[in-house]
Structures are given as structure tokens and as C-alpha cells.
Amino acid sequence: MPGPVNGPWIALALTAALLTALAVRSGRLAALACVAVVVADATRALGTTLAAAAEVGQAAVESVGVAGIGWVLLLLAARGALRDQAGALVLGAVGGALVALAGALPDVDVLGASEPLTDLPEDLQRAAVALALGGGLGILAGLVLAFRRIAAEAEKPLPVRPSA
Numbered sequence: 781m782p783g784p785v786n787g788p789w790i791a792l793a794l795t796a797a798l799l800t801a802l803a804v805r806s807g808r809l810a811a812l813a814c815v816a817v818v819v820a821d822a823t824r825a826l827g828t829t830l831a832a833a834a835e836v837g838q839a840a841v842e843s844v845g846v847a848g849i850g851w852v853l854l855l856l857a858a859r860g861a862l863r864d865q866a867g868a869l870v871l872g873a874v875g876g877a878l879v880a881l882a883g884a885l886p887d888v889d890v891l892g893a894s895e896p897l898t899d900l901p902e903d904l905q906r907a908a909v910a911l912a913l914g915g916g917l918g919i920l921a922g923l924v925l926a927f928r929r930i931a932a933e934a935e936k937p938l939p940v941r942p943s944a
Contacts, residue, residue: 789891789906793914800918804861804872804926811858813919814872818851820911821883827900827908828887850878850916869930873923880916884909 800817803809825844844851853875860868887909890896898905 786892789910792907793910796911796914797918797921800876800915801922801925804919804922807861807864810861810868810872810919810922813915814854814858814861814875817876817879817912817915817919818854820908820915821847821851821879823900824884824887824905824908824912827898827905830899845882847879847883850875850883854879854919869923869926873920873927876916876919876923878916880913880920884913884916888913 800813803813825847853871857868857872857875860871890898890909891906896902896905900908
């Protein structure tokens with residue numbers, strides 16, 4: 781049986797990447813984007829874990845791994861973004877990369893599989909993978925652009941005051 785068309789899921793991932801990259805410019809939107817990516821990736825991990833093992837507790841601990849560290853970093857980044865803490869940028873960038881690359885990317889084959897390995901509804905699993913991948917990469921890209929903007933502002937010469 782042929783798999784589903786990948787186009788809509790790839791479009792969803794690209795849209796999530798664009799929206800999260802734009803959202804990280806604002807503290808509240810950045811916090812919301814971080815939490816949304818954690819929810820999407822936790823949903824992805826849950827679907828994969830439930831399908832892969834009968835003993836959910838042990839399998840959940842094993843499957844979360846590095847992506848779980850990304851979840852913690854993204855939640856800390858969300859908290860920091862609400863408090864305008866500069867360190868939130870670093871936490872968010874690393875967390876977004878971990879979720880996208882260690883969490884969602886290994887499951888990207890779900891997008892085109894005719895029968896993906898999941899106990900969740902297939903479209904929910906596909907959407908979770910697309911949102912986690914696109915959202916994680918979007919947060920990373922948006923924060924890299926924010927770093928560049930901050931660095932450019934730091935390099936501007938300070939205005940010189942005439943001596944009195």
C-alpha cells in the first residue's frame with residue numbers, strides 16, 4: 781500500500797519553522813512557541829513509545845533521551861523569555877536543535893509511511909513530527925537571527941558626547 785502524500789506534512793513543518801522563527805522576536809510569543817514545540821515533540825514521543833513497547837514506563841525513559849533534555853531547555857527558555865533574561869536565547873537555540881534533530885528527525889519517515897509505527901491516530905503522529913521538526917528548527921533559526929541582531933547592535937559605536 782503506498783504511503784500518504786508528503787506535501788502537506790512538509791508544508792506544515794515549513795510553516796511551523798517560519799512561524800516559530802518569527803515568534804521568537806517577542807518574549808510572550810517565544811515562550812508560547814517553546815511550549816508548543818515541547819507539546820508536539822512529547823506527543824510524537826508518546827505515540828512512538830506506546831507502539832514500540834508494552835512496558836510504557838521503561839520505554840518512555842529510553843525514548844525521551846536527548847530530546848527530553850531539549851524539552852527541559854525549551855521550558856527554561858520559555859520561562860526566561862517571559863522574564864526577558866538574555867540566557868533564554870541560548871537555552872532556546874540548544875533546546876530547539878535537540879528536539880528537532882534528536883527527537884523529530886529520527887521519526888521523519890512517519891510522514892510518508894503507509895502504516896507508521898504509532899498507537900496514536902496516524903495523522904496526529906504525522907502532525908506531531910512535522911510540528912516538532914519545523915518548530916524546533918524555527919526556534920533555532922529565529923534565535924540565531926536574534927544573536928546576529930544583538931551582535932550587530934553591540935558592534936555599533938557609542939555616540940560621542942562633546943566635552944563641556
